Amino acid sequence: MHANLAGLLKSHFGYSSFRPLQREIMETALADRDTLAILPTGAGKSLCYQLPALAREGVTLVVSPLIALMKDQVDQLTASGVAATFLNSTLDPRENRSRLDAIRAGEVKLVYLAPERLMSGDFLTTVRNWNVTALAVDEAHCISEWGHDFRPEYRRLRELREALPGVPAIALTATATPRVREDILSQLALREAAVFLASFNRPNLNYLVEPKQDAASRIVRFIKARGADSGIVYAQSRKRSEELAATLRNSGIPAVCYHAGLEGPERARNQEAFLRDEVRVVCATVAFGMGINKPDVRFVIHADLPKNIEGYYQETGRAGRDGLPADCLLLYSRGDVAKLIRFLDEIPDGETRDHARLQLDQMADFAESDHCRRVNLLGYFGEAWPEENCGGCDNCLAPRESWDATTEAQKFLSCVLRVSQTGHPPVGIRHLCDILTGSRSEKILMKNHDQLSTYGVGKEHGAAKWAEIARQLARKGWIEIAGGTWPTITLTADGMRLLRERRPVSLTRLMALDKPAARPRAGDIECDMELFEILRAHRKQVADAASVPPYVVFSDIALRHMARDYPVTDSAFLAIPGVGERKLADYGPGFIGLIAGWLETHDRRHFAPLAGFSSPAPKPPKPAVNSTAQVTLELWRSGKSIDEIASERGLATTTIENHLAQAIANGEPIDPRVFYTAEEEAEIRAALVGYSEEALKPVFDHLEGRISYGKLRIFRAFEAVGHPA
Numbered sequence: 001m002h003a004n005l006a007g008l009l010k011s012h013f014g015y016s017s018f019r020p021l022q023r024e025i026m027e028t029a030l031a032d033r034d035t036l037a038i039l040p041t042g043a044g045k046s047l048c049y050q051l052p053a054l055a056r057e058g059v060t061l062v063v064s065p066l067i068a069l070m071k072d073q074v075d076q077l078t079a080s081g082v083a084a085t086f087l088n089s090t091l092d093p094r095e096n097r098s099r100l101d102a103i104r105a106g107e108v109k110l111v112y113l114a115p116e117r118l119m120s121g122d123f124l125t126t127v128r129n130w131n132v133t134a135l136a137v138d139e140a141h142c143i144s145e146w147g148h149d150f151r152p153e154y155r156r157l158r159e160l161r162e163a164l165p166g167v168p169a170i171a172l173t174a175t176a177t178p179r180v181r182e183d184i185l186s187q188l189a190l191r192e193a194a195v196f197l198a199s200f201n202r203p204n205l206n207y208l209v210e211p212k213q214d215a216a217s218r219i220v221r222f223i224k225a226r227g228a229d230s231g232i233v234y235a236q237s238r239k240r241s242e243e244l245a246a247t248l249r250n251s252g253i254p255a256v257c258y259h260a261g262l263e264g265p266e267r268a269r270n271q272e273a274f275l276r277d278e279v280r281v282v283c284a285t286v287a288f289g290m291g292i293n294k295p296d297v298r299f300v301i302h303a304d305l306p307k308n309i310e311g312y313y314q315e316t317g318r319a320g321r322d323g324l325p326a327d328c329l330l331l332y333s334r335g336d337v338a339k340l341i342r343f344l345d346e347i348p349d350g351e352t353r354d355h356a357r358l359q360l361d362q363m364a365d366f367a368e369s370d371h372c373r374r375v376n377l378l379g380y381f382g383e384a385w386p387e388e389n390c391g392g393c394d395n396c397l398a399p400r401e402s403w404d405a406t407t408e409a410q411k412f413l414s415c416v417l418r419v420s421q422t423g424h425p426p427v428g429i430r431h432l433c434d435i436l437t438g439s440r441s442e443k444i445l446m447k448n449h450d451q452l453s454t455y456g457v458g459k460e461h462g463a464a465k466w467a468e469i470a471r472q473l474a475r476k477g478w479i480e481i482a483g484g485t486w487p488t489i490t491l492t493a494d495g496m497r498l499l500r501e502r503r504p505v506s507l508t509r510l511m512a513l514d515k516p517a518a519r520p521r522a523g524d525i526e527c528d529m530e531l532f533e534i535l536r537a538h539r540k541q542v543a544d545a546a547s548v549p550p551y552v553v554f555s556d557i558a559l560r561h562m563a564r565d566y567p568v569t570d571s572a573f574l575a576i577p578g579v580g581e582r583k584l585a586d587y588g589p590g591f592i593g594l595i596a597g598w599l600e601t602h603d604r605r606h607f608a609p610l611a612g613f614s615s616p617a618p619k620p621p622k623p624a625v626n627s628t629a630q631v632t633l634e635l636w637r638s639g640k641s642i643d644e645i646a647s648e649r650g651l652a653t654t655t656i657e658n659h660l661a662q663a664i665a666n667g668e669p670i671d672p673r674v675f676y677t678a679e680e681e682a683e684i685r686a687a688l689v690g691y692s693e694e695a696l697k698p699v700f701d702h703l704e705g706r707i708s709y710g711k712l713r714i715f716r717a718f719e720a721v722g723h724p725a
């Protein structure tokens with residue numbers, strides 16, 4: 001029925017395979033079904049509506065929130081030989097008219113619209129006279145007040161839909177909490193929409209956390225070690241972003257800053273300089289983000305602690321859109337946590353403040369944890385990840401030294417117990433550390449806590465060390481830190497048992513400074529770097545001549561393939577990923593000439609074959625039952641309950657549930673009724689309808705947290721092997 005999608009993918013965009021979910025999404029859209037696609041940054045959402053636009057009659061309208069983004073996309077399409085244009089307020093009337101004429105004449109396949117266009121007078125009437133066959137809404141979360149980039153103009157999209165009855169719509173976004181997702185579905189009046197939700201894993205990103213010491217010089221060293229690569233440094237304040245940019249420039253690194261306090265023209269100029277590879281680094285506040293489609297951001301550094309994990313995920317997500325390896329470095333200090341806590345005091349509403357505090361604590365926990373960063377990050381979004389070496393985070397690549405903390409754990413836990421036995425309400429970490437170190441502070445004396453048997457028994461460590469121990473004990477589930485703005489500590493049942501049974505405890509040391517960089521790096525493309533640099537310089541010339549950013553000409557991936565395959569014929573050049581027919585015609589001769597010239601004076605080098613670089617598998621390999629899961633399974637077979645196994649092994653119950661899910665997926669015969677009732681099962685099934693997704697958070701939220709993540713995973717495992725009736 002439709003032109004061959006794979007053929008169009010190659011001839012126009014030069015790619016020979018689809019990224020995960022792309023084909024399914026395109027086919028659904030081409031079947032004229034309303035569609036919502038929630039895929040992480042860099043997953044390739046644009047192609048999901050661009051390719052169908054080429055495959056169908058008529059014109060596809062694309063709504064996109066930022067003028068800069070729109071121009072960028074149209075430049076990229078034009079360079080690939082696709083007839084595309086945009087309409088927004090920057091065009092002069094004559095230009096505007098000629099574009100409208102071309103659209104009416106059916107010469108254009110994709111029209112990008114700024115949402116403010118929808119407000120203007122008779123625009124809807126105009127649109128009705130075009131042969132519009134599809135509507136695409138990019139960054140669709142902008143329609144929701146609950147989202148982080150709400151745009152009131154997006155609300156008018158509804159009128160656009162009404163003006164075009166029967167035209168199917170596709171909405172795309174990288175972020176959609178359940179509330180935002182519901183908003184997108186209802187505001188856009190998507191009917192029986194097919195919802196696609198991909199894994200949030202970014203396989204090519206390396207996550208690194210280091211203690212923050214002498215941050216500016218650490219950042220300089222980090223960037224200097226990365227050749228000509230470009231990246232973003234996020235800072236908490238405008239002033240700091242300016243200072244950091246100045247420091248980098250003084251160290252010989254071309255850098256600019258970007259924040260909401262800059263005048264419009266300066267902001268645009270700085271952004272442009274970054275996109276065009278005229279500066280290597282932008283030092284920015286969180287204001288810098290959505291407009292950045294630059295695919296070759298090779299690192300994102302957080303000079304200060306982000307306020308929550310969602311922000312951290314979004315900001316690090318701007319690295320490595322092209323799928324090549326990229327590093328995300330977070331510089332962490334407890335001092336940053338304290339500073340952010342002080343800002344929280346300014347939030348008037350108690351509930352909002354408590355929520356912000358919780359989110360901040362989760363962020364700090366992430367930074368301090370000795371667990372796989374990927375497991376933690378994806379776990380936050382409700383997504384399971386095999387607890388094996390992920391190969392792309394500091395904790396997996398350079399596991400931390402552990403130490404015997406049995407005595408310390410006993411001292412701390414019994415201190416919590418003693419306080420509770422006095423009948424006082426629970427106290428916070430700081431207070432407990434003061435008791436242990438024998439502080440004579442007013443608060444201690446007032447509560448007579450200098451009379452406790454645990455008073456002063458922990459003088460071998462300072463208060464900061466005790467606080468660090470406490471947070472590790474909390475992460476292991478032996479104490480609970482809870483209670484909004486002024487969190488207090490209580491002993492959990494597990495902690496009580498640990499205390500009674502005097503079981504050995506091992507904790508890990510704080511992260512080390514300057515750990516070896518994460519390697520091997522997922523998606524790396526080894527190539528002849530000298531030739532790569534020559535091709536990169538040529539790309540910059542070609543791009544400048546056409547007034548477009550270099551990545552519009554070719555991606556780094558394409559250049560790397562050229563610098564390892566040495567294509568000197570048209571057909572060899574066409575085989576390079578990202579080279580379609582138009583780019584071959586426009587840029588082929590120049591690049592081929594350079595490569596042929598290079599080969600006259602240099603030998604071809606040979607490189608190891610690449611393992612599936614073009615679609616970095618976002619799905620985890622199906623894990624065999626690994627050794628730790630095997631231990632769980634054996635305890636399970638011996639008749640122990642999940643809680644018993646969890647406390648015996650000192651692991652969280654969700655971890656045990658994950659182990660069991662693995663075992664079930666591997667065929668372990670277990671009765672599902674042990675985990676949930678038939679009613680609960682029906683409820684889970686209903687919540688899962690319509691989603692072909694990896695992330696469980698939406699389902700978890702939908703069920704209002706009544707069913708644990710572990711149970712949901714177990715359900716999934718049963719589904720995978722056929723749920724016994």
Ligand code: ADP
Nearest residue numbers: 015017018019041042043044045046047295321
């Ligand atoms: P998103 O909007 O989801 O963040 P983009 O649409 O900007 O992602 O695509 C990210 C990058 O991936 C782009 O450089 C794009 O050319 C590339 N890309 C998209 N689909 C494919 C594919 N099937 N094969 C190779 N590269 C692809």
Ligand code: MG
Nearest residue numbers: 045046138139
């Ligand atoms: Mg996009």
Ligand code: ZN
Nearest residue numbers: 372390393396
């Ligand atoms: Zn890891």
